[in-house]
Amino acid sequence: MKSIGETIASLRKAKGMTQSELAEKMNVTDKAVSKWERDLSCPDVNSISKLADILDVSVEELLKAKKQEYSNTKIKDLINLIFKAVALAMGIAVIVLNVLNKIDVEASIIMLGIGIACISIYLLDDKKNL
Numbered sequence: 001m002k003s004i005g006e007t008i009a010s011l012r013k014a015k016g017m018t019q020s021e022l023a024e025k026m027n028v029t030d031k032a033v034s035k036w037e038r039d040l041s042c043p044d045v046n047s048i049s050k051l052a053d054i055l056d057v058s059v060e061e062l063l064k065a066k067k068q069e070y071s072n073t074k075i076k077d078l079i080n081l082i083f084k085a086v087a088l089a090m091g092i093a094v095i096v097l098n099v100l101n102k103i104d105v106e107a108s109i110i111m112l113g114i115g116i117a118c119i120s121i122y123l124l125d126d127k128k129n130l
Contacts, residue, residue, distance in 0.1 A: 090112060
């Protein structure tokens with residue numbers, strides 16, 4: 001299923017229209033049409049029926065667009081990135097605070113433990129994917 005921008009672009013191309021031609025018929029700029037097609041913005045609600053008429057489709061067909069969904073892979077990558085970032089941040093914080101004499105041994109051990117736990121979780125999950 002296509003996004004609304006992909007739908008507008010494919011319908012416009014099927015009609016043999018340029019973005020400028022569609023923009024002129026819609027009384028908008030070609031930059032507005034470009035933003036619609038790249039899913040950076042959407043046509044005004046009041047102009048949807050005019051757009052559907054110009055593209056010779058029903059409003060329902062024009063608005064049949066997929067929702068942007070995050071794949072499990074993207075979510076997993078983000079979580080792994082967070083684990084690595086937390087581990088790195090804990091290590092750097094301990095070093096900097098130790099150099100500045102602003103941290104005691106117990107706090108250092110706790111922070112390093114958090115960092116090691118994060119790296120361990122990341123590595124265990126990474127091993128499962130091999």
